[in-house]
Amino acid sequence: MSIISDIVESTKSIIKGMSVTFSYIPKAKWTVQYPEEPVTLQPRYRGQHLLHVDELGREKCVACYLCAAACPSDCIYIVAADDPRAPEERTGVDERYAEVYNIDYGRCIFCGYCVEACPKDAITHGYNFELSVYNRADLLKTKDDLLITKQKQSPNYRVAFSDEDVDSEYKEV
Amino acid sequence: MSVSTTNLPPQFEVVDRPLDTQMTISMGPQHPSTHGVLRLELVLDGEMIVKCTPDIGYLHTGMEKLFEYKKYQQGIVITDRMDYLNPLGNNLAYVMAVEKLLGLEIPERAQTIRVLMCEMQRIASHLVWLGTHALDIGAMTVFFYCFREREKILNMIEAASGGRLTPSYFRIGGLMMDLPAGFERRVKQFTDNFPAALDEFHTLLSGNRIFQNRTKGVGIISAEDAIDWGITGPSLRGSGVALDIRRSNPYSGYENYDFDIPIEHGCDVWARYMVRMREMAESLKIVKQAASRLAPGPVKADAPKVVLPDREAMKTHMDALIHHFLIVAEGFNVPAGEVYHAIEGSKGELGVYIRSEGGAKPSRVHVRGPSFVNLSALPHMVNGEMVADVVAIIGSIDIVLGEIDR
Ligand code: SF4
Ligand code: SF4
Numbered sequence: 001m002s003i004i005s006d007i008v009e010s011t012k013s014i015i016k017g018m019s020v021t022f023s024y025i026p027k028a029k030w031t032v033q034y035p036e037e038p039v040t041l042q043p044r045y046r047g048q049h050l051l052h053v054d055e056l057g058r059e060k061c062v063a064c065y066l067c068a069a070a071c072p073s074d075c076i077y078i079v080a081a082d083d084p085r086a087p088e089e090r091t092g093v094d095e096r097y098a099e100v101y102n103i104d105y106g107r108c109i110f111c112g113y114c115v116e117a118c119p120k121d122a123i124t125h126g127y128n129f130e131l132s133v134y135n136r137a138d139l140l141k142t143k144d145d146l147l148i149t150k151q152k153q154s155p156n157y158r159v160a161f162s163d164e165d166v167d168s169e170y171k172e173v
Numbered sequence: 174m175s176v177s178t179t180n181l182p183p184q185f186e187v188v189d190r191p192l193d194t195q196m197t198i199s200m201g202p203q204h205p206s207t208h209g210v211l212r213l214e215l216v217l218d219g220e221m222i223v224k225c226t227p228d229i230g231y232l233h234t235g236m237e238k239l240f241e242y243k244k245y246q247q248g249i250v251i252t253d254r255m256d257y258l259n260p261l262g263n264n265l266a267y268v269m270a271v272e273k274l275l276g277l278e279i280p281e282r283a284q285t286i287r288v289l290m291c292e293m294q295r296i297a298s299h300l301v302w303l304g305t306h307a308l309d310i311g312a313m314t315v316f317f318y319c320f321r322e323r324e325k326i327l328n329m330i331e332a333a334s335g336g337r338l339t340p341s342y343f344r345i346g347g348l349m350m351d352l353p354a355g356f357e358r359r360v361k362q363f364t365d366n367f368p369a370a371l372d373e374f375h376t377l378l379s380g381n382r383i384f385q386n387r388t389k390g391v392g393i394i395s396a397e398d399a400i401d402w403g404i405t406g407p408s409l410r411g412s413g414v415a416l417d418i419r420r421s422n423p424y425s426g427y428e429n430y431d432f433d434i435p436i437e438h439g440c441d442v443w444a445r446y447m448v449r450m451r452e453m454a455e456s457l458k459i460v461k462q463a464a465s466r467l468a469p470g471p472v473k474a475d476a477p478k479v480v481l482p483d484r485e486a487m488k489t490h491m492d493a494l495i496h497h498f499l500i501v502a503e504g505f506n507v508p509a510g511e512v513y514h515a516i517e518g519s520k521g522e523l524g525v526y527i528r529s530e531g532g533a534k535p536s537r538v539h540v541r542g543p544s545f546v547n548l549s550a551l552p553h554m555v556n557g558e559m560v561a562d563v564v565a566i567i568g569s570i571d572i573v574l575g576e577i578d579r
Contacts, residue, residue, distance in 0.1 A: 013382045020376055021314055030321045042328065044335035044353065069502045072247035111250045111341050112349075117501040119487060119494065125335065160332075 038158045041127050045159070046110040048128040048141070049103055050148045052121065054093055057149065060122035063098040067114035067123055075107035076114060093120075103146065105131055106139040128154050194218055200563065202231050208305060208567065209574025211548075220559050225552040229545075232578035240538035244504035245271050246345055248538065252525075253339040255540065256576035258301050261294040261330070262518040264343040266540075269424060270514035270525040271345045274507050275479060282470035283347040284426045289360070289463035290333065290342060291425075291516075292456040296367070297326040298519035299449050299456075306446070306568035307378055310387050315377050322370050325363055332356065346480035347473035360464045367457055375450065388442040392554040392566035395440055402550035406521025406543050407452060408570050411445035413438040418517040425516075430459050442569040449571070479505045504533025520544050520571050540579060544572040 032039055041047070052060045063080035081099035083090045091097050115124050128151065133139055144150055201212035210231035216224040236255060240248045248271075252263035265287055272279065279287075304319030327337045332353050334340035342349050378384050394404070399412040409416055417434045419427040435451035437444035473480045481500055482493035499505075509531045515524035521543025528537040547570045554566050 010382050013380055016380055017314070017377050020373055030324065042332040042335070042353075044333070045331060046335040066498065066501050070247075072243055072250050109250060109339065110336065111339070112335055113247070113250070116349075116481065117497075119497065 035156050038156050040160050041129075041157050043159055045127055045129075046112050046115075046125040048105070048126050048131060048151070049114070049146055050124050050126040050151060051101060051143065051146045052124065052148050056088065058090055059092040059097055059147070060120050061092060061098045061101065061118075062094040062120055062122070063092075063096050064119065066117045066119060070113040070117035072111060072113060073107045073109050075104040077102040077104070098143070101143045101146065102140055104140050106136060126151065126153070127157050127159060130154055130156065195223060201228075208572055209577075211567075211572070211574055211577075213551075213563065215560065215563070217560060220561075222555050222558055222560065222563065225555045225563075227548055227551055229548070229574070229577050232574050234579065236579045237538055237540065240535055242534065244533045245507060245535065246500075246504065248535070249344065250339070250341050252540075253336075253341055254575060255542065255579055256298075256518065256520065256523070256544065256573045257338055258298040258573055259294055259519040259523075260338065260340055261290050261342060262298075262516060262523055264341060265291055265425070266514060266516045266518070266523045266525045268343045268345050269516065270512050270527050271507065272474075273512045273514055274510055274527060274529055275345070275476075277346050277474045277476055277479065279347060279425075279474055280471045281426075282351075282468060283472040283474075285463050285466050285468075286348060286352060286472065287343060287425050288427065288430070289460055289467075290330065292459045292463065293326050293329065293360075293363075295456045295519045296453050296460075297323045297330075299453050300326075302449060302519075302568070302571045303374060303378075306565075306571075307384070309564045309568045310384060312378060312381065312384060315374060318370065318373060318377075322367065329356070329359055329363065332359070344473075344480070346476055347471075351472045352467075357464055357467060360460065364457055364461050364464070368454070371450070371453060371457075379447075379450070385443065387562075387565055388446060388569070389439070390441050390443075391558060391562045392442045392569055393440050394550060394554050398553060399440075399550070402553065403546045404521070404550055404570075405546065406518070406571075407448045408445050408521065408547050410434065410436045411448045411569075412440045418515055418522055422515065424514070430462050432456075432458050442565050445569040506532060507535070515541070518543055520573070520576075521547060540576075542576040542579065544570075544574075545577045548572050548577055 054060055063078055065078055065080075068074075068076040068078055077100065078098050079100035080096055082095055083092065083097055084095070110125070112125060131139070196217050198215050198217060199212060200215055202210040212228040212231070214226040214228060215222055234254075236251050239251055243251065249264055249267060252267045253260040255263050300319040300323040304316035307315040330340050330342070331337045333356065334342035334349060394402070394412055396412045396414050399409050400414060404412075405416065413436055415434050415436045418424075420434055432455045435448050435455060437447045439447075477493070477496050479500070482497055486493040487497045488494070507529045509529050511526070511528045513524055513526045515522050517523070522541065523543055524541035526539040526541070527535050530536045551566065551570065555563050558566065
């Protein structure tokens with residue numbers, strides 16, 4: 001092949017490639033400017049756990065240890081205790097409740113097995129995903145961090161409607 | 174100070190011949206184009222490769238051993254982390270092996286969803302390969318477009334399972350849960366738009382002379398050699414051997430789908446590139462067929478002792494609750510025996526071998542990872558090539574180090 005046709009062919013392929021690139025300039029961008037803009041999460045997204053409470057504000061967990069048994073990375077630590085007070089004053093819905101409920105996020109792999117195991121719907125995955133800390137010990141989250149009444153939700157996400165398009169509509173959490 | 178060189182392994186042998194032009198260099202483990210942490214020890218003569226020795230193990234996490242300490246259902250989450258570009262394929266290979274041991278019958282809908290998700294995952298895996306392969310060779314734009322398309326697939330996987338990279342969507346006996354509402358519509362949206370993106374990739378790369386010159390005639394491995402080395406998947410089909418487990422040993426209902434097995438006869442990097450590009454179009458065909466076949470039905474097998482009961486039933490029925498407690502707390506009993514089940518992963522034959530001695534935990538799990546076997550043929554492919562071509566050849570066999578080291 002002569003050098004002329006070489007140059008012509010190369011120029012052609014560069015023009016062809018660049019035409020694709022340039023055609024993108026007016027198009028809508030797919031990139032999300034996180035953290036200036038919140039990211040969209042799907043409803044089933046597995047983020048930091050939430051421990052739920054009932055209408056009266058009592059913890060739903062009955063300290064049955066099923067979540068700890070299901071956990072593949074053994075990161076749930078529970079201490080069960082009895083609360084002999086009257087039902088309205090108790091910490092939990094049942095007499096038995098989890099005095100200590102720790103999840104070690106240095107080990108948790110966000111598999112969702114604990115959520116699947118819980119017979120009381122006491123634990124679910126929330127949507128908080130910004131879990132990085134400066135100190136490893138801070139990855140151990142206690143009930144104070146996990147209870148739905150106490151966990152602070154990050155403003156950096158929003159959750160998509162499951163049956164709506166991922167980018168078009170959002171629901172408030 | 175003199176160092177004793179007598180007891181060093183042969184690769185560290187100190188060469189003290191002034192006229193010797195050979196030089197040993199270490200490529201990796203932090204080299205960006207080794208796709209993970211792979212170290213290649215290259216012996217060069219000028220720019221030519223005389224010898225190449227892959228050094229693996231930097232990502233070793235002892236996964237196969239870990240399986241022995243986890244209940245069968247807990248093993249699924251480990252498989253996600255092997256080939257992290259094809260987690261659903263890993264899930265499938267593992268759960269199908271366990272299901273084979275248990276003799277479980279999987280409902281139609283669950284099988285179709287498995288095919289649908291696995292083929293989308295294959296496209297996603299090939300997209301990462303395409304993006305990084307092009308990036309290694311010097312074409313940067315394709316990388317961004319590939320990741321944009323992959324993002325759409327990951328969003329769908331996230332919608333179905335809740336995880337993006339580690340979905341653990343398939344469970345022994347079926348699925349984690351059914352697809353979310355409106356999923357078919359999203360699949361349709363994707364399948365409608367993806368061919369245009371694929372055309373774009375072809376425009377950017379296949380017609381690009383620099384890309385062609387970098388890939389044609391490089392990294393040749395003949396069909397006989399490829400078979401001898403045990404290469405499988407697209408890398409083998411690039412050498413003209415039409416072997417695909419989806420066709421030769423169909424599983425999960427693949428025998429009912431209409432698709433071609435793309436093969437190329439170039440035996441070089443370009444041929445392997447073309448095979449994968451055409452494979453994405455074929456996978457798209459399967460996704461469309463699977464989406465059109467989704468009929469309502471159960472997604473979990475009827476095996477109360479193995480499969481977690483429906484959540485509503487668990488809260489209202491005593492026996493369901495008991496089964497739920499037993500499966501979660503104790504696991505389920507798997508009869509003694511050995512089984513090997515292979516699927517066509519995105520990189521080749523992905524096989525899981527399980528030996529059970531009864532009880533809730535396997536006594537041995539071994540994974541035949543395609544990346545590992547394909548990597549072993551790398552020294553053969555790079556022999557006599559230029560240093561700069563090594564990155565193109567590594568890219569063309571599409572390895573994931575998470576699976577190689579396990
Ligand atoms: S998500 Fe998985 S790893 Fe994390 S606490 Fe729950 S069961 Fe354990
Ligand atoms: S969170 Fe649920 S599974 Fe875990 S101890 Fe509490 S009630 Fe039991």
